[in-house]
Amino acid sequence: MTGILQGLVGLGIILLSAVLMVGVVAWQRKSPASFREIPAFTRLRNSVGRIVEGGTRLHVSLGHGALTSPQSGATLAGLVLLGRMVELTSGGDQPPIATSGDAALAILSQDALQTGSQAFAPRKYDLTNGRLTGLTPFSYAAGAIPAIHDNNVSSNVLIGNFGPEVALLAEAAEQENSLTMAASDNLTAQAVLFASAREPLIGEELFATGAYVDAGPLHAASLRVQDIMRWLIIIVILVGALLKLAGFL
C-alpha cells in the first residue's frame, strides 16, 4: 500500500509540474520571462562571437553519465546546450567538437553535431568531431585533454555528469588560457570546479543553460516551475518541522 501511495505522490508531483509548465508557457506569451544575470552565460555568449570572428573552436565535454542512469538529467541538459551551441557557432569556420565518456552519449553528440551542421552549414560535418574519449572517468579525462590542447579551441563547456577528474580538464583549459564554463550534477565535481574552472555553475544552474541560450520557451518555463516547486518544498519542510515541534508527527 505504501508503494502505491508513494507512486501516487510521485505522479502528483510530476503532473503538477507538467500543468505548471504548460501554464507558464501560456503566461510567458503575454509577459516574456527575464532572468537574473549569471556571468558565466554572459561570457559564453561573448565567446560565441569570438569563435565565429576569430575562426577558433568550441569544445563541449559531456561527461560520462549514462542515459540509463539517474545522472541522465545532467547529460540531457548538456546535449541540449551542445545542440544550441552548434547553431550559434554555425557561422564560424570550424565546427564545435564534443567529447564524452559514454558510448551512447557519444553517438547522441554526433547526432547533435550532424543535425546542427546540416541545418546551417551542410559541408562541415565530420564524424570525428563527436568523440568517445574513454570509458572510465580518468581515461575519459585523459582522452579529452588533447582535444582541448590540439584543436585551436578558444572556449570549453564542461557540462554533464563528472567526478573529481574534471579538474584535469579545467586545468588543461587554464593552460591554454581559454574560457571554461563548467557544470555538473555531482557535488564533489561542483566543489572541484569552483576551485579550478573560470566560470563554474553551481547547483541547479546546470539546468538553466537551455533558458539562458534561448533553446525554447519550455526551457524558460522550466526555470519558473523549478522556482515554484522549490517554494512548495520549502513550505512543506517548514510545515513539517512545525508539526513535529508541536508533536503532531
Next chain:
Amino acid sequence: MKSKSVLSTIFAIVFGVLVLAGYLFGKNADGTLSLLGELQQLILNVAVILAGFAVLVGILNLLLVHLKKVRSKQKGAGYSTILIITLVATFLLGLLAHYIPKAASLFSDTFQFIQLPIEKSLMALLVVTLAYASMRLLRRNLNLVSVIFLITTLLIMAGMASWPFLGDLPFLSGVVRPFMTQVPVVAGARGILLGVALGTLTTGLRILFGSDRPYGGKDG
C-alpha cells in the same frame, strides 16, 4: 526525414511514459513486480543491450579519430599510434581470452598492471592540480565566497589530518570538523541536490513533451 523524426519522438514519449509508470507503480502490494514493473525491466534490458552495441560503435569512433590523427601527422600522432596498437592488442586478447587460458590471464594483467596504475597516478596528479587551482582561485577570483571556500577546506583538512607529534587537534577534529561536515555542509548539499532533482524533473518533462529531442531532430 520529417516522418522519421516524428516516429522517433513518438517512440521516445511512449517508452518514456512506460518507464516512468514502471518506476511509480512497478511493484504490487506484496512486493512482486507488477505488469508495469515487468514492462519497465524489459525496456531497460533492451536499452542496456543497445548500450552494449553503442560501446562497439564508440570504440570504432575512437579508432577513427586516432587513425585520422596518424594519417594527417597531427600533433600527438605518436601517442595515437600507441593507442591504436594497444587497443587492437587488448581487443584481440579479449576475444582470445575465452579460448586460451594464457590470453585470459594476460587480458586481466593488462587492466591490473597497466590501466589501474595509470588511473591511480592520474588521481595522484589530481591532488597537485587541485592544490594549485586552490592557490590560483584567490588570485583569479578574490571575493568573500572564495575566501570562505578556502578557509572551510583548510579547516576540514586540518581537522582530518594526523599532525606530527600532536596527533589529532582536539578542537578542530572534535568540534569544528564534525560541526562543519554535519550542519552547513549537509544543509548546502541537500539544497543543491533538491535543485538538481527539480532540474532533472523538468528536463525529463521536456523530453516527454517532445520539446527536447536529443535522439535526433532539432531541439525545440
